[in-house]
Amino acid sequence: MRNIPGIQAILTDPAGAVIGLDFDGTLSPIVSDPASAGIHPEAPRVLTTLGAHVGAVAILTGRPAATVLELGPGLTDVPGLVVLGHYGFERWEAGRISAPPPPPGVPHVKAELPLLLDSLGASGALIEDKGRAVAVHTRRAPDPETLLAALREPLTKLAEKHGLVVEPGRFVLELRPSGMDKGHALSLFLAERDARSVMFVGDDLGDLAAFDAVKASGLPGVTVCSGSAEVTALADRADVVVDGPDGVVALLGELAAVVSRS
Numbered sequence: 001m002r003n004i005p006g007i008q009a010i011l012t013d014p015a016g017a018v019i020g021l022d023f024d025g026t027l028s029p030i031v032s033d034p035a036s037a038g039i040h041p042e043a044p045r046v047l048t049t050l051g052a053h054v055g056a057v058a059i060l061t062g063r064p065a066a067t068v069l070e071l072g073p074g075l076t077d078v079p080g081l082v083v084l085g086h087y088g089f090e091r092w093e094a095g096r097i098s099a100p101p102p103p104p105g106v107p108h109v110k111a112e113l114p115l116l117l118d119s120l121g122a123s124g125a126l127i128e129d130k131g132r133a134v135a136v137h138t139r140r141a142p143d144p145e146t147l148l149a150a151l152r153e154p155l156t157k158l159a160e161k162h163g164l165v166v167e168p169g170r171f172v173l174e175l176r177p178s179g180m181d182k183g184h185a186l187s188l189f190l191a192e193r194d195a196r197s198v199m200f201v202g203d204d205l206g207d208l209a210a211f212d213a214v215k216a217s218g219l220p221g222v223t224v225c226s227g228s229a230e231v232t233a234l235a236d237r238a239d240v241v242v243d244g245p246d247g248v249v250a251l252l253g254e255l256a257a258v259v260s261r262s
């Protein structure tokens with residue numbers, strides 16, 4: 001196992017470790033159509049081994065929990081897996097989903113969005129209806145960065161009008177309810193599990209809050225960035241940077257091999 005600061009606590013006491021993982025860009029390679037994403041083929045096997053030996057494996061994602069399970073066949077076999085969807089508003093565990101009532105602003109945003117995008121000439125934008133939130137993607141537009149920048153202000157106004165906030169990500173602006181983020185979700189989960197160590201792996205801006213939560217927990221821990229050319233903010237803050245989902249799965253595989261021998 002490579003020598004990473006903070007990992008020793010996980011290796012010597014795996015039963016006390018929480019392994020937190022983002023989904024898109026971390027366990028699932030980035031593709032241009034969100035509906036066509038899929039988990040890295042080796043990830044379910046590696047996570048199944050890890051799940052049998054660590055305190056908990058949790059996926060913290062901006063996706064609905066059910067979508068992650070659809071895009072990640074085999075995940076339901078991971079022992080004790082918890083999926084915290086919608087940035088932690090939603091929880092899947094042992095086949096059951098729990099969530100608060102849907103935010104009232106979302107249906108209004110869904111209704112107004114097509115006309116707004118039309119009026120802005122944003123025909124290259126893709127609307128992703130996530131049930132409790134709506135994401136607007138620009139990855140498939142001819143100039144994704146320019147369109148993303150042009151949409152930020154009007155989408156922020158639309159979100160505010162309906163009591164929502166804008167969550168920026170990799171060529172995406174998501175209109176979602178406030179009051180939860182991956183940092184808060186991870187902190188609650190660490191407390192619930194009496195964690196004695198923690199690893200969090202992410203790739204995008206929404207994962208920065210989870211990095212902060214690792215540091216704020218005071219636990220021995222490791223923050224891992226699934227590196228990409230698209231987002232650099234995480235790499236600057238991570239204890240270790242690996243090469244995208246291939247690198248994540250390789251690192252988790254090393255960890256799984258060591259803890260399964262102990």
Ligand SMILES: O=P(O)(O)OC[C@H]1O[C@H](O[C@H]2O[C@H](CO)[C@@H](O)[C@H](O)[C@H]2O)[C@H](O)[C@@H](O)[C@@H]1O
Binds near residue numbers: 032169
């Ligand atoms: O918290 P995550 O699990 O990382 O989810 C964040 C968003 O991921 C998805 O969008 C991203 O991945 C797409 C598929 O590879 C890609 O096309 C898009 O450009 C990325 O932003 C997902 O569609 C969003 O709903 C999630 O919030």
